[in-house]
Amino acid sequence: MKKLVVLTGAGISAESGFATFRDSGGLWEKYDVSQVATPEGWQADPDLVTAFYNGLRTQLQAAQPNRAHRLLAELEREYDVTVVTQNVDDLHARAGSSKIIYLHGELMKACSSRRPDDLTQVVTLPADRCQLTAADRARDGSRLRPFIVWFGEAVPRMEEAAAAAMQADVFAIVGTSLNVYPAAGLIHYVNPSAPVFLIDPKEVQVPSTGHRVTVIQDVATLGVEKMVEMLKA
Numbered sequence: 001m002k003k004l005v006v007l008t009g010a011g012i013s014a015e016s017g018f019a020t021f022r023d024s025g026g027l028w029e030k031y032d033v034s035q036v037a038t039p040e041g042w043q044a045d046p047d048l049v050t051a052f053y054n055g056l057r058t059q060l061q062a063a064q065p066n067r068a069h070r071l072l073a074e075l076e077r078e079y080d081v082t083v084v085t086q087n088v089d090d091l092h093a094r095a096g097s098s099k100i101i102y103l104h105g106e107l108m109k110a111c112s113s114r115r116p117d118d119l120t121q122v123v124t125l126p127a128d129r130c131q132l133t134a135a136d137r138a139r140d141g142s143r144l145r146p147f148i149v150w151f152g153e154a155v156p157r158m159e160e161a162a163a164a165a166m167q168a169d170v171f172a173i174v175g176t177s178l179n180v181y182p183a184a185g186l187i188h189y190v191n192p193s194a195p196v197f198l199i200d201p202k203e204v205q206v207p208s209t210g211h212r213v214t215v216i217q218d219v220a221t222l223g224v225e226k227m228v229e230m231l232k233a
Contacts, residue, residue, distance in 0.1 A: 004079040005168035011175020012220040016063040053146040057130040068220035069095035084161045109147035112138035165189035172197040175220045199223030
């Protein structure tokens with residue numbers, strides 16, 4: 001079975017009604033990134049950070065996987081699919097994708113604020129009790145913080161994602177501008193002979209990597225549908 005590796009970004013979740021961070025009207029226009037997405041912001045005001053991510057979880061509960069998420073999950077019938085996502089939502093998992101590499105963490109999980117990389121202390125928050133409080137503690141006694149890779153922190157699953165990209169027979173990029181590193185550099189690990197699909201409604205500068213890139217300038221739901229048709233042709 002051929003290996004399909006898909007790198008997804010905020011554009012695939014936008015059609016599910018989940019707010020993007022960088023686009024016009026996105027969350028970074030409403031919040032100071034240094035206050036809610038850095039270790040320093042957490043140290044300065046953990047209550048503000050907790051409230052911000054509690055709000056995101058509330059929004060996520062109202063969002064549903066869209067056709068792009070579902071189509072990628074359905075491709076597992078014909079491909080060995082690995083989804084590498086820059087998103088922190090759980091929409092790929094809820095759509096049925098079984099192999100997901102979360103580069104930037106998972107919104108529906110929390111971790112130790114003392115040792116955020118200690119996976120033995122990561123907890124999954126149930127949908128009906130996903131609002132953290134100051135009283136919620138990790139096993140080491142520290143306050144639980146969002147299981148999110150913040151600015152200034154290492155991306156622990158990057159090596160795993162690079163290894164998957166190296167094995168890809170087909171590589172697809174959906175809903176990301178290729179401006180967010182290190183994820184944007186994953187295409188450099190893909191075998192030059194592997195076909196690459198780039199799906200985004202905006203014009204995206206195709207990196208000069210020598211790959212044969214098929215650009216589908218459309219929203220994720222329509223673009224993934226077109227890609228599936230091309231893969232079956």
